[in-house]
Amino acid sequence: MLGKTVASIGTIAGLLLSNSVLAQTELTVYTAVEAEDLKRYAETFNQDHPDIKVNWVRDSTGIVTAKLLAEKDNPQADVIWGLAATSLLLLKSEDMLEAYSPKGVELLDSKFVDNDDPPAWVGMDAWVAAVCYNTVEAEKAGLTPPASWKDLTDAQYKGHVIMPNPNSSGTGFLDVSSWLQMFGEEGGWEYMDALHNNIARYTHSGSKPCKLAAAGEIPIGISFAFRGAKSKAAGAPLEIIVPEEGVGWDMEATAIVAGTANLEAAQTLVDWSVTKTANEMYNTGYAVVAMPGVAKPVEHFPENLLEKMIDNDFEFAANNRKRILAEWQNRYDGKSEAK
Amino acid sequence: MTDPAASYLRIEGLNKFFGQFQALKDIQLEVHEGELVCFLGPSGCGKTTLLRAIAGLDLQTSGRIEQAGTDISTLPVSERDFGIVFQSYALFPNLTAERNIAFGLENSGHNRREIKARVSELLELIGLPDQGEKFPSQLSGGQQQRIALARAIATSPGLLLLDEPLSALDARVRVLLRRELKELQRKLGVTTVMVTHDQEEALVLADRIVVMNHGLIEQVGTPADIYCNPRSLFVAEFIGEMNQLNASSTEPGQLQVGERMLRSEGGHWPADAANDLVAAIRPEDILPQANNSDALNHLDVTIGDMAFMGSFWRSQLHDASLGDNQLIADFSINAVRRLSLQSGNRLTVELPADRLLAFRR
């Protein structure tokens, strides 16, 4: 009760302070999109829909997910725009998403749309795993470039590979989940056992392995492709390798929060989020977007990447996440002192 | 208008416990208007505790305090009517002497000019008219003490409380300030309670002295009364010098000391006393006699060591008939010269019956 009163006092104060006198619908949108992109997103959206004001609540994927779960019985958000699909699946399984088929959803790559009808969420763009390979340091260490995931288990790479810890990095988890999907449950763990022998250490974040490779701190970093392309553009002696078995990926997606008081405005926003304009906008931050043919090639981005994206089973990833992470932790976490 | 003998401060049945320790025991006391009363006693006797109870700084456990007819027993400090000077003076170091004195006057309905005038008047009164600009640390101890006093009386309180105000000063300044304090108090006519452990200070300053020991009031009286007619052995030995002779008695007024029977008519005869008595007499009350005599309370003694004390000689007297007891007598210079007293002489002394007191040990 009191919480609501305080909140509404805050809202009233906010209204009084804002100099906009237009009657607007306000949407509270939870997002994990980079802060620098948010302003652009809102501006582009408001060019088409000036009557809807977007109030962002931004944090990292984990925090936003946790926040949404914590507010399960008293949702504060109207729309989720730009959160990992694996997170949205978690929310879906809590019945927190309002199923809605946005206008024009049929134009999207079906990989990017929830397979329920109407879909509970629609994808925006994807980030794709890749291997960052520092040619200078590799040469110093006398390494030959790997072509596949399996190659990375070769003894020559011992101590020369870094990958993100799936327990703290979404990129790390999509790698592990893709290996389990590609190589099967048993084959996947066998593969990781072998890879583990070559890993120098696991990082907390997904972009760090590539940055470390770029800085020569390690020859090989398992990371995501767009990061590698950026570092390469910045002048790092990197090669971005797309392992031939296929690569894991995750997407940012959009959904309406069940129980929103502003359903109409929320639907307008989600409709707009699948338009070509929106997809073009996503392309500045992401190389792969939901609408086929929209993405412009990104410099240094490996060409064959799209074909190598596996047919990701998000449901498998979401429903087995807890089990996989526990297993991973038991097998590999805290490796250095377990000598 | 007011009757000078009217009771201004009335304390009834005051008790104070600190945990299991009882610091004040059933204190009954009246202080008259305009009077200067000293609480005198050894440290730990409860005198400061009593003062702090009157001020409301440490609330008594039970009992009642009335000031000017009003019950102030549980009033907060700020609603009582008194000024106080502590042993440390508690002057605010960052304020000048003037500002210290003016502290209580500010924001109390006086304008700036009035306050300035009052401060000058007070500085004049305490004899420091040109020291107002100085900080406490730039003043001597005696000056600080006077500033603290001026601050305490600035608001013209009905009661002035002084907690060992002179004890931090050196001996000469103390004697000087004692007199000034007395004069000031007379001039202002403010009812004053002062705590001291210095008997001389109490005797000089007080209209009445309250002697305390172990949380009890031993005796209340004028300095002369306390000195001449102590009610208890404690009072007798705490104030001034006192000879103490082990004694016993079979009938009131008769004291058996060693082999001698002495007549005691001074003070109050302890009720149903028998053994374990003390016969007490002040050294200056022992009178040297020119002639030998067997009269009442006359003793033949041998003079032991004699110490010159300025205006008198302190002399040890020995008399085998008194048993283990020893006497000390103060003989005036005149008497010593007149009677040619010197160590080793035999001498007859009188212990005047009205000056010989009896106490229970």
Place this chain on the structure above:
Amino acid sequence: MSATRQKPLQARLGRDDLIMRGYMLMLALYLVITLALPLYTMLSKSFSTYQFDLSQFQIQVSDEQGNWNSDPKSAAEINAALGENGIQNFATSNDGRLAPTKLFPEFSFRSPVNYRIKGNDSSAVWLVGSKRHNSTDWLELDSNTFRRVSLRPVKSTGLANYATYFSTPALSRSIRNSLFISIISTLITVTLAFAFAYALNRSQMRFKGFFRLVAMAPILVPSLLPGIALVYLFGNQGMLKAFMMGESIYGPIGIVIGSVFFTFPHAVMIITTALAISDARLYEAAHSMRAGRWKIFRTVTLPGARYGLISAAFVVFNLVITDFGLPKVIGGQYNMLAVDIYKQVIGQQNFEMGAVVSVVLLIPALLAFVVDRYVQRRQVAMLSSRSVPWQPPRRRGFDALCLGYCLLITIFIVGLLGVCQYAALVKFWPYDLSFSLKNYAFDLMDGGGWNSYYNSVQLALYTALIGTAIIFSGAYIVEKTSGFHKGRSLFQLLALLPMAIPGMVLGLAYIFFFNNPNNPLNFLYGTMGILVICTVTHFYTVSHLTALTALKQIDPEFESVAASLKKPFYKLFARVTVPICLPAGLDISIYLFVNAMTTVSALVFLYSPDTTLASVAVLNMDDAGDIAPAAAMGMMIFYTNAGARIIHLLLSKGILKRTQAWRAGHAAMSS
């Protein structure tokens, strides 16, 4: 006699008493809200468990023709029938999922048999794919779809999280790691700091002032900065990599070296104080007895400094075991408790497990705190006994030795800072060593850009101002309120408690408490306000003790005098107490400022996109692999703090000069 012992009188409360008690209660309430309640919420969260309750579900299997001949059974019965092959462990976390196919060893998704499932009541939840069901009517599924069914856990309370924690070696091993690192770091730091303090106190070497200054420098940077320097020195591309002889800096070695760096000043301060109070008369006595130097050291110096040494050891231990930034940056795969909390919460959103690790971390921290308080009290007792300061003699060889040693320490400290500054200025280590300022273009990196720097300065200023006001007035009230013993001791306890609470634990507790939508204070979450509150609370204790020490030196009768003059206490406070305590107030402000600039542990859970912070940006930029910009930001913090310290020094000097007229004499009087 018995009549004298009645119910004690109660003082009628004056306006001052009411205001003071009211204010104290307000501050106590503040501490309860910002400390006790969040910790309580966290504790209860650690007991909040999730487990699968198989008895909630009914499952029935058809024959191959799809006829429901067999009896429906509860999942629990089916599991029980499996005996040892059944599911044994039902504990899980909030996003736990259990595949019911595990109950049917013969299960095949190609099988023609059908399954149907229902719950006993609506609290039984299961998923088909990601679709949620909680119906009490049968839901019929073919084998291929039944494969996609997951059962969801129910919430309850119990010790299951703790059981999971201690039965998961990857987690519980951190206890051993944390203790190991903390003990090793403590031994090294205290030894080095003792030698340093000894050189400062017991030699006549030159440049003592300079060495004192250098030894304090690590306080001005976040604890993770030495980690970054170590990467540049001993990492795979490190300048001095050869020194590592094949060992990796990422792990225990790096954590220990970094810990020594950032805890060194704390140990030096404490031990210097301990050595400074030892009594010259003891030395004179020892010399007169012709005791040898080593014997004097053993029988006089060490025992005299023992409380200082113990106290330093516990402070260092506490700092290391609760530190989060350093092991995060340089720890590699070596797990420590504080990092585990972060991983559980930020990485896995397993708040319950985060709370469990927090409770585990709280235990050694609390123990160290209790011992330290005890020892401090003993040392204070020693201090108050009057001793004569010892004037060391000039000894050429010994002084040279001391100078050499202090130079080595200086090289260590200045070296690490210098490496960071160098790395920050190099264009692209190790490939392009030309200088550039591109690493200062924070706006192009993760972590919030230059805004996070400005936010940090803002936070530090607010913390210094508001914190000093709250803490100093709080100390005044608790010191000067008359009576009200219970209230005062409660307040004292609350004021001392923050020191025992690791930053990570406090931050996590804040999430639980303030991020609850039903909490009326929820609006604070994500604002600068909560960062200020958290930082003030986190660093409350030391500031409180500083304020108390200053207040205890003031004549206790000031309040009595003011009351007798019918002046409200706050007039006295403003006109006398505050001016007298201004130097202490400045000390508290600078302490809060510097710590607000450098702290990471509590705030890493609490910052929002609008309130990113420089210290957290260092962490996040390092996390993202932008190590050089992280070093650059770390050095920005250093220069800012150094600047603040200089301003503090000038202000203090200015105040002392302005108030010299009364202060000099005052000091002389009280001595």
